[in-house]
Amino acid sequence: MAEEVTIISTGLAIEIKNKLPDIVIYVNGIALGVIELKRSIVSINEAIRQSIGNQNDVFIQPFFATIQFIFAGNDTQGLRYGTINTPEKYYLKWKENIKDNTQNLLDKYLLKMCNKERFLEIIYDFIIFDGGIKKLPRVHQYFGIKKAQEFINRYEGGIIWHTQGSGKSIVMVMLAKWILENNPKARIAILTDRDELDKQIEQVFKEAGEKAIYRTSSVKDLMHQLEQATPRLLCSLVQEL
Structure with a gap:
């Protein structure tokens, strides 16, 4: 009681x-x-x-x-x-x-x-703060991340399908935080095809407490960062590859 x-x-x-x-x-x-x-x-x-x-x-x-x-x-x-x-x-x-x-x-x-x-x-x-708002995972986010964890532990790749407005940015944040915490040698590169989306992803991670995310500014900058041990979390445009 x-x-x-x-x-x-x-x-x-x-x-x-x-x-x-x-x-x-x-x-x-x-x-x-x-x-x-x-x-x-x-x-x-x-x-x-x-x-x-x-x-x-x-x-x-x-x-x-x-x-x-x-x-x-x-x-x-x-x-x-x-x-x-x-x-x-x-x-x-x-x-x-x-x-x-x-x-x-x-x-x-x-x-x-x-x-x-x-x-x-x-x-x-699975609990994060998004712009100061405390959030729990939706059921598809929870099971999607759980399945992704299984693939990552087997060193396998995969795809998580989303519809518009289904919370894919939150999934990226939760999964990235789990990877960084459970694999001290891991590095994560988040690639998008639009500058606006690249800025949005950077902002989402920072609002969720991942202040260390680095956003590359050019092809040269991306190549330089990939040669370093840090930052462990970066975002960039796929065109820069």
Whole structure:
């Protein structure tokens, strides 16, 4: 059980607000996830709005300082997930083993996402800040990166297909961060065919905390950088090759 969190507002009038999430997920005593549950006849959006409201500074905002996952669900609509400050419309739906005809979608996907290894893996490898906004992976991003990791570990190449607006830049950032951390000898070159896109990729990586990305300025500069041990992460135009 989670302890009740009480917030006392300052000022001439003192008002006490009590809020208690339905379920809190603790790891080594640290609250990392909350779950808001509703009856099957109540929309899952009510649970999402309740969690968003709880993050308000007049309620239990400090409690969310360590929270990584915010789940909302019921037995009929299943499970949605987000993180702190995720707007309601951006809460995501997990999909896995769609041929499994389990009727209770809430239990099914809670067991998938709250598996010990996966829960901690997503926190460590798949949560990023994009321009100051905390983001979790969409399901296709998670499994695409997991499959790419298998190929990389076998020293094999591959292709990840994306549609427009499916978050390919986020996939590049998450995968690049994983490569750089798990292979100290690795270097990454990101090639595009448009100068505008090259600038965009540089900005995306910097906003995600990868300040060390280097953007080449010419063919000569690219050749020079490739001959060096650093930088480990660079972006360039394919025309420069």
